[in-house]
Amino acid sequence: MQVVDGMTLDHLDRMTDSTGLIQHAIYSIPRRESGYTTDDNARALRLCTRLWCQHPEKRMLNRVTGYLSFLEHARCPVRGFHNFLSYQRSWLDAAGTGDCQGQAVLALAEVLGSSLPDGYRLLARELIEAVLPALADLRSLRAQAYVIQAWGRLREAEVQDMERFETIACSAARRLVDCYHRSERPDWPWFESRMTYANAVLPQAMFIAAERWPQEGFLDVAQASFAFLDRTTTGEKPEPGSGAFGAKHPAGRSGQSLLTRVPIPAPCFEA
Template sequence: MFGVEWLRARTDPRGLLEHARNGVPLLSEGYTTDDNARALLYVARLPEGGRPLDLARTYLGFLLFMQKEDGRFRNGLSANGRFEDEGEAEDPSGRALLALSAAAHLPEELGEAARHALRLSVERVVGFTSLRGRAYALLGLLAGAAEGGKDFLEAAHHLGRGLLAAFRETDPDWPFPDALTYANHRPVEALYAYALAFRDREALRLARRALAFLDSLYFLGGLFDPVGNRFMHKGEAKPLFDQQPLEAKAAASCYLRFGEREKAEFAFLWFHGRNRLSAPLVDPLGPMDGLTPHGPNRNRGAEALLSYLLAWQDLVQGVFPRVEEGMALGRVYALGG
């Protein structure tokens, strides 16, 4: 399985390394919770016969090491084992929660360790205020609701209401609660998942309105053409470069959840040359880090690699979590049962 081999080439006994140049991992540049959470999510969702439990153990062990006693996750770990932050950013904790919800179904001690870390993190994520941190955590809570029960549903409902409030306060001509920065489809996807799970019609309407807005910026004719990594505020011209693999992944997952498979496939084909420069961003060494005005950025970090693998996985296996898995519980909660 090519994805597993790419991961093995970038993983040491501590975890998945953050950066690589032309397929060669840069040992001096350390590790992140973000990348190891993405890697755990990917391997935990592979079919049982092809699931590399040794890699799952490594990535899960990394997350357990990075988790603080209060449930938050530090993000950066240097090559010499020094923590580079104390878990102030919410995105890494949200991504870790999502990955742990997938890993909770791993066999025996791996699943139990994931469930323990998951329970420890639930109280903390309720207080999240960042747009993307809420989105990742909400999807993770919906994925873990079947096992976590009422506590997970209460936390998911709280985060969903926070997302809804943020989208409710937007302008009709900019129906997104923030500047367009990175993974812009992820909050829209999470709001839509919340709407379905808790039967919230307002959230459904606002999620659809926000997705139509992103459509107007992310598609150029028949091409997926993401907002470049220069941030876009209301009234500004769209940045054309540097386009990031994370945008293609987030869009592919979002469109699949909305049932728009053709658009999801367009987003995935961005990696394979259906982009504004007709430049393939994947070769036998793996996915590249982005699209610059001069062509591909030939560095090959973990974020690019997992963006490609997770987008492919969603196209083949369906998005995670499957909304219908949490819908029944969410409906019971919403109705006061």
Template sequence: MNEPLAVEMRLDHMERMTDSTGMIQHAVGPVPDFATGYTSDDNARALIAALGLQSLPECRPWSGRLARLADRYLAFLVYAQRPDGRFRNFVGYDRRFLEELGSEDSFGRALWALGETMRTQPNSYYGRVAAAAFERAVPHATGLSFVRAQAFALLGLCAAWEREERRVALEPLIGELVEGLVAAYHRHSGPGWPWFDEALTYSNGVLPAALLRGAVVTGSKEARRIAEEAMDFLTESLIIDGVLQIVGNHGWFPKGGRPALYDQQPVDAGAMVLAYATFWSVLGRPADREGARISFSWFTGRNVEGISLYDPDTGGCKDGLLAGGVNLNQGAESVVAYLLSAYALVKTGLALPSLPEEEVRAVG
């Protein structure tokens, strides 16, 4: 099965969840829940999705809509950035910050989004604004303590590194983050547990994906080997009889224990799609091509409950797979996870986007 998949995409729900400030965090069903406000996490991911989709020729009918969305998300990140270059995360519906400093993960995701903006929009005002925010943030990248935050930041640095004029300045920082992930792997891995931590928790696929990207930049054979070992471990642990079984957030998967089956989150399926697409694009391993297809199909019903989380009527994605059903709410994190997954597949040639016919006809 080497033919590209057809992945259905709509922008309706992404637009529904976005107002003049940015992307609303949660929803009640498909209706935005204004009381939950906004996060830098969601707006960073949404910025990557909007600009990524805008870069695809197949998504030309959406150019104007995606540009308007990207404006909001980039403006939100600039608003959330502190004078010292770090980021606040939670913002109330009244646009007031709810904390003085966001989590390390939110910092890493913001840096990732800025780096991707610099990569996809090098000659536009998006790229210039992102580069200024990136310069203020990047000194904090090597001071991160948590491995997933390090991985998010590494993805951002590697994206910005693709601009040739940035390479000399960024290569030492990328090397430090690669060394940090390699060191974490050596601290925690053991027989039957080739991993960076004492448990598989959330966004697991981001770790080997980021390390492989870092290995490409640094040329580290050790980092590449570890990235492959960790990715193969995820495949063995999470794809059972051709079905992705994400680690549930009710107990996770501790070293020496058993994985929790529920609740499974769309953001974690999205991380697996990203990882497999990254490995396929760098290494061309057939198993990764198949892993990407299997992981994406989790959204559309190839999961342990046989229920589609993607909602073709709204263009949204339900918030979680539960025992015997789904969480019917369609929040920001979930719809962006779906669209980022679709983008990753299309970008690597593993899928073709299927847009609503009326939108394609309108462009003609």
């Protein structure tokens, strides 16, 4: 059993084979027929990259190698990344969703901005540069937020020659602000008419953009939307369940998945 910073990685290893991270489990047993997804492997890549930077040992580097190799294999010949891979190693989609593209580039930015060996960072840069045209076309709110976060990670790490990426990130931030103002009401300062999943990534992206472009009004949107998210999803009030809620969708009390709830503290650190 390997324990890193209080985390036991046995289940991660159990769910990972020579191809990548298997999508689902039956209890604690990998459900092979569920295959693999790029966004799951991207999340695993981000985690293991960060853990390797804290504890640079061979076993963690092997995990990083496998998940990064999956993303390289997921590169779509046309643009962007595939998302769904069958257990028989056949791609099941022509191209992945917008959120898949965002998750993938965020993981690659984590690699490129890290202290991993040169070969890992060079591959991450090549993949990012190859998918920039696809990133510019993203219109999913959360996908654009992931793009902004990815660019922010590279800026934080002082990665050079990322001007095209910066332009794409700034455009994405402006589109998020436009969506915010179209949906905003006195009692609903939010980016869309409903809250669904991964809500915290939206104000977090705005905080990142505001630090680089303070003149754009991004900070006002970041603060207002985060304050609304905080009072809506914490305390005794009903929190978003597995479905959406909004003006015509009252919130339920069923809990969100862990992956949805985990990002909520992140905007606190950005703020």
